[in-house]
Amino acid sequence: MLNVDKTLHRQGYRLTKQRRQILGALTPRPQSVYQMMKTLKPKGIDKVTVYRALACFVQLGIAGKIQLDDNTAHYELLAGSKHHHHLICKSCGSVDDIPLNEKLFLNKIRKLTKFQIQRHALEFFGLCAECQ
Amino acid sequence: MLNVDKTLHRQGYRLTKQRRQILGALTPRPQSVYQMMKTLKPKGIDKVTVYRALACFVQLGIAGKIQLDDNTAHYELLAGSKHHHHLICKSCGSVDDIPLNEKLFLNKIRKLTKFQIQRHALEFFGLCAECQ
């Protein structure tokens, strides 16, 4: 939390009461803004504020933004968590994390192309153990 | 084209003039509906028709639907093309294909979890050679 505070201030941002609560609603597991609003709306926080705070967090590397199959963005807490990938259940919508080592791919692309990779996304869609 | 015709009919769908043209607008490289409409609108095809045809093609495995970072769906022609992955330029928006062998990952997940994988998406975001 202190680190987040510093990171924000260093860039001229402020850690307001609302942003602290939005940060608290973020988890390592990706959530849509709609899902986050279930917690945040009762606290009087507007969804516009959430969108703006999330954009700020993503820009600072505090949160990650991923697109799943439902045309909506999902946000996850990055601070302190290792890079990982996702198992997304088509039935219940649950999202689980899984660590995979993708260095081979990154190296291969560097060798084959001149593309400069900034980030990547690896997602697996299917059925979780419960839904099969 | 004949195969597509058969595939459609087998499921009770029809290959209409419009669908033939929508199919013709699809490429192995993912495009948004907006991009496809540049070709299709002049031919008098409504975007609702395009959405409905694409949903049909995706269901039959003729087309693939992927989500990029811009909150819009992109569609690619799958028929006859090998499974591949994407290099997406953040600057110019170009999408290039790259083949990678992900069997190691699929096997690892099968070993580690009970998740039943139906499909996966692997995308690399960054800068293409021209935009660096």
Add this chain to the structure above:
DNA sequence: TTGAATGCAAAGCTTTTGCAATTCA
């Protein structure tokens, strides 16, 4: 002939923008 497909209009969602009021440093 008849169920599938089309096109238009309208609605539904998610996300963004404008702006006055508020808050934090």
Add this chain to the structure above:
DNA sequence: TGAATTGCAAAAGCTTTGCATTCAA
């Protein structure tokens, strides 16, 4: 104080739905 932030309303996109009409098998 002054710039950043908030919340409300409204707008902007993308996508879906309803329905009468048209079309393909």
